[in-house]
Amino acid sequence: MAEEEKVETTEAADTKAAKKGKKKWPVVVGVVAVVIVAAGAGFWVWHEQPSFCAAICHTPMDAYLETYDSGNYDKYGNELTSEDQKNAMMAYLHKTEAGTTCLGCHQPVITEQVTEGMNWISGNYEVAGENKQGETVLETRDISELVAARGAEDDEFCLNSGCHTNADGSVMTRDDLVALTADLSSTRNPHVAQHGEYSCTQCHKGHAQSVNYCSSCHSDAPIPEGWLSASDAKKVQTL
Template sequence: MDENTKVDQSAAEPAPKKSKKNRFVILGVVAVVVIALGAGFWKWHETAGFCAAICHTPMDEYYDTWANGTVDKSGNPVSNPAGMLAYAHANYDRAGNQVEHGAGMQCMDCHIPTISEQVHEALSWVTGDYEYPLEKRTLDDLVAARGLENSSEFCINDACHADLQSKDAFVASTAGLSAARNPHTMPHGKVDCGECHNAHTVSTNFCGSCHADSPVPEGWVSYKDFKAMSAKK
């Protein structure tokens, strides 16, 4: 046969089929990467940094009270952030162990949203149809969101402040403030936790609304000063 008419046998042969095993390996690697990225995103989603990064415009004031503690959510200067619970709780994990600031409790340890709320918030952010400045959520709002009956259940339970579940322990926790005016004795009946303890503003002793000699814990402000600060928007 003439060399010019010879058929290149190698060109005529079909290309070898890719191994099914290789396909499964590739699919497996892709699946692992997707799962890892999803897990990483979900972990980030549960941190305070996520709230500030994704919805930074309405959330900046609140994030700063957790991260820095130099001002409250209304911009009032804070000399001692110990009385602002968002900042204070960032120093402790849910077991009550002191940790590096920011490694402790996160936004979603108190603010537990539903999927529908998160979808609504995402759409509001994308479309620009969001509330600003963002109105502070009260403790009553958080209690209702969890389907609880009162703020005591929200703040004192098996996961948070479990050591204060008995009345004696609850009263003893503030006994050192004042022998005459221990706020946890509640001589006038039950008082909501949020009347004194604030997350994104400095806490105050509600007893001071009537009793001028009520003790003011370190980092807190008098009730008079608190009302003046609250009037600033």
């Protein structure tokens, strides 16, 4: 009799323990789910920071992060000693003036990111060479390549609602830019398309000192503080 009671007690205890164990599973699953969501959210926030670009794609991005982060060197490895020279790099200027991050200009498209990620993993990306600091520099892409994945017009890389707008909130046009720089020179307004339209990046360089392309032909073209003339750019903006 005593043995039967002992068996029944043991079975009851086992049943109770099993039920208790079953109750723990939803809690465990819930905790794991919360951890995964939190980790994913944290990764996504980090993904939007400039440090992510160099941490994940270390080899090809170091030179570019330097132009944004400290501005002490351009992507060619040239040392920039004045604030005017640093502000002549659009990456540094947009960070200091507007707090713009890398993805503020290089707006992500998931298919493009996946492709670039796979290319980085496989080493399938075009390298122009090493700069003066021994860092890898990628082949330069023109503005049409930078917006191709999101199907935008070339000018939209710069002239968009999140960046260059008029006082009324409307997106700037090339005509607005002509008016904006009308007093820069009585004869050489750089935004007048007298020789046809050029892309914004012909003059405004993201990761190097900007260049007044007009000075390629016109010696009287005004060179803003920190910028380079076309002839000076040819001397220093090389690998």
